[in-house]
Amino acid sequence: MKSLYENMVLEWHVADEEDHYIERILWISPARDTVISIAVNDDKAFPIMKTYSEYTAGIESNLCKQIEWINTSVPLLDSAIEPEHLSLRDKSWDAIKDIVSDEPGCFDKRYRGSCVREAQERTGLHKSTIYRYLRRYWQGGKLKNALLPHYTNCGNYGADRTPTEVKRGRPRKFQDEPTGINIDEETKQLLRSGIRLFYNSKDKAPLKHAYQKTLEKFFATGFRQDGRALVPVLPPTDKLPTFGQYKYWFKKEMDLENTLTSRHGKKRFALDYRPILGSSTFESFGPGSRFQIDATIADVYLVSEYRREWIIGRPIIYIVIDVFSRYICGIYIGLEGPSWIGAMMALANTTTDKVQFCAQYDIDISPEEWASSHLPQKLTADRGELEGTKPSHLIDILGVDVENAPPYRADWKGIVEQQFRLTNSRSIRFIPGAIKERYRERGERDYRLDAKLTLREFTQIMIHNVLYHNNNHHMLWYDRNEFMVADEVTPVPSELWHWGVINRNGRLKKQPDHIVKLNLMVQGEATVTAAGIQFKGMHYSCDMALREQWFVKARAGKTWRVKVCYDPRSTNEIYLWLDEGRSFETCTLLEREERYLDKRIEEVEDLLEIERYQGRHQEVNNMLSKIELDAQMKAIVDSAAKKTNEAIQHSEESNHKRVKGTRQRRSNEKLLNREQEVFHLSNRGATPKNSQNNVIPLKRDEDADKPVYIPPADKLSKIKAYLLEDGDDE
Structure with a gap:
């Protein structure tokens, strides 16, 4: 006979009944005389006790048999689980872990009840919630991931939702944007008819024109007389579907073959579009032993580089600092929230020639004033931007060992945390637009209105702050070792750095500048078009593209995508990723795009988003004006056609003579x-009436x-x- 074991799933079958009873074994007594099991498919099941001999007899008489039970809703790897789901799982586990760890006591009804009451007092959860967690844990094979939320059972994937009074879809970015309507079956039928009549036709009208004609034909409430024209009258915009909704349903229900055949004809479809299916503070020994990196949101509001009356919010500050000397080796000031992009910029800055970096902000320094341009041996960071797959380039290619501090342990990187406090008290709090207090008193002036600095100007202030810290900040609290005392090293970051480089070298790493940047810069895709290499709304060119006639090929044929890297701090250049990252080609901004020159990527994205919003804001007015124009044209054409047709009917001339x-x-x-x-000119501004x-x-x-x-x-x-x-x- 096959022996029993924990988590074994058995199926009991009774000949007279259609339903099968499936249970999971939770515990077997050491004497192998008692078995605790639970029904798998019962939402109200509790552990029950049976004798070992009962299972033995059932297996021998073929009343029960072992089956495989695979719960596909319980993932085994945490890497495939959303962070929010993991948080809910851990909360559920915290409520029951003390109960389920006590076996077999937790299977006793009375003892389990007292444990549940204790868990209620500790967590504040309802007892039915705790019992549900216990049941899911036991039925799921005593796996912690069985407590993950069953969001896969929510909704009806692939099915359209029934419209209600609540507007569906994502909220609008701007309050005065057209919100559209809920699309019910009747409205969908009208949109389908509009697509069939005005888009799937030989006229090859653009989708925007088809949308306009659909509104005119199916959504107009009447007409108004404007001279000789009858102009369709449309309901308010909140009673009309938006172009985005029209486009969504067009793509969702589009029959591509039918559309192409209707617009281009069967012959053109067979020629150009038919399918081709044939084959064809940790301890630090010296400079570079360990860097710490962290980010914070600066307590100051900034204004836009384009228009100084625009307030753009608070910038992000990244600092990379050497643990041994407290020397600031790299910074990043930008609008990108704490993320890999910001961390990448700060890490790239650690290897940058600081003389050239400061020159970009019109600050002249000597190489000794900011001497670091190296990578560390180890890098300590938060469990955030440097956790996951993106730091793999640091580890595999650049040879930097990344260590993440545990949650809620800012003290593990207290050096860089302390630097933020010093920066705020030393400089930021005195800048216009700085946050003096977290909460403003009623009637007090809004400090955001005092913002005066742009992102570039704030970066200049931060560079001066770094230069002061590295070269003049006297750290009385720094514990110098006996060798530093003997060499009379002053506890200033720059002196500690230089002393460590001479006496404790071998920790700093140097890599070619382009290798570091290629492996740290943000990667993306650009599109080769006839107008240039298009990237984020801007156009670039390079020698290789001209040499290989990319733009001619794009105009003669089709566009294609290329892999690029870019630095979010500058729009002047992007880099083509060649030979698997071992080489690159520099692409420069075209002269006609001079308004983007010397700007940051995020500033250009903000500008383009505002311009897109302004364009969307005028779409409805433009469409109404276009409807009126079309109506005026139609009235004139109809009148002219009527007069000409009447003249032709009364004329005796043949078509040949005409x-x-x-x-x-x-x-x-x-x-x-x-x-x-x-x-006709006259001194009085009038033409003579009777000129002979x-x-x-x-x-x-x-x-x-x-x-x-x-x-x-x-x-x-x-x-x-x-x-x-x-x-x-x-």
Whole structure:
């Protein structure tokens, strides 16, 4: 007979019943006489006790058998779980871990009840919640991940939601943007009809035009008379679907083959679009032994580089500091929230030539004033931006060992934490727009309105602050060792750094500048177009693209994507990623994009987002004006067509004769137009009514008397009469 073991799943089957009873073994007594089990598919199940012999008899008589029970909703690896779900799991585990660890006591009803009451008092959870956690833990095979929230059971993936009074979809970024309406089945049918009539047609109209025509035909509430035109009247914008909704349902329900066939025809579809399916403070020995990195949000508000009246919020400060000497080796000041981008910028700055870096901000220094341009042996950081797969380049290629401090243990990187406090008390609190107190008194002036500095100007202040700290900050509390005391080393970061480089070298790392940047810079994709290499709304060019005729190929054929790296601090250049990161090609900003020159990526993104918002804000007005224009055009065309058709009906000329005399009629028409278009000047600003002269002398100099000839009125009259006559025009 097969022996029993914990977590074994058994299926009991009774011949007269269709339902099968499935249970999981939770515990077996050492004497192998008692078994504790729980029903797997029962939402109200509790552990029950049975005898070992009962299972033995059931297996021998084929009343029960072992089965495989795989719970696909319980992931085994934490790396595939959302952080929010892990937090909920840990909260559930904290509530029951003391109960389930006491086996077999936790299987006794009375003892379990007292333990649940203690857990209630400790956690504040309802007892039914604790019992539910216990049941899920036991039924899930006594796995901690069985306590993960079952969000996979929520909703109805792939099915459209039933519209209610609450507006669906993401909230708008700006309050005055059109919000659209909830799309029900009737509205969807109208949108489908509009797409079929106005987009899937030989006219090849753009989707925006099809959207406009759909609103005109299916959503107009009436018409208003504007001269000879009937202009459709549309409901308010909050009663109309937006273009975004129209585009969403178009893509969601689009039959691509039908659309291409309707717009281009069957022959063109077969030629160009048919499928081609054939084959074809830790201890630190010296400078560089360990750096610490951290970020904070500066307590100051800044204004935009483009328009100083715009307040853009508070910047992010990253600092990289050497543990041994307290020497600041790298900084990053920007608008990118604490993330890998900010950490990358700060780490790249540690290897940058600081003379060149300061020169970018119009600050001249000597190499001795900021001497660090190295990578460390170890890097201590938070469990945040340097946790995950992105630091792998640091570890594998650059040889930097990354260590993350445990949660809520800021003291493990207290050196860099302390530097933020010093920076704030030393400089930031005296800057206009600084936050003096966390909470303002009622009626007190809003400190945000005092913001005066741009991001560049604030970075200049921070650079001066770093130079002061590295070269002049006297650390009385620094514990110098006996060798420092013997060499009379002053506890100033720069002197400690230089002493350590001479006496305790071998810890600092040097890598080629382009290797460091390529492995730290943000990677992205750009698009090669006929107008240049397009990246984040800007256009670039490079020697390789011109040499290999990329832009000619893009215009003659199709665009394609290329892998690039970029520095968010500057829009002037991006870099093509070549040969798996071992080489690169520099792409420079085109001259026509001069408004982006010397700006930061985040500032350009803000500008483009504002411009997109302004464009979206005018879309409705533009569409209404376009509807009115189309109505005016249609009224004029209809009137002209009616008059011309009536004239053709009353005329006895054949189509051949109408076409044959076109040239002579054009000449005669031109003479008549000249009579109406000729300039008549007078001193009083009016044309003489009864001028009998056919020749008017125009005096240029003293004796200039050459006349300007104007055809006689009788000749024009003859031409008019001739045009009105019936007959051949030749």
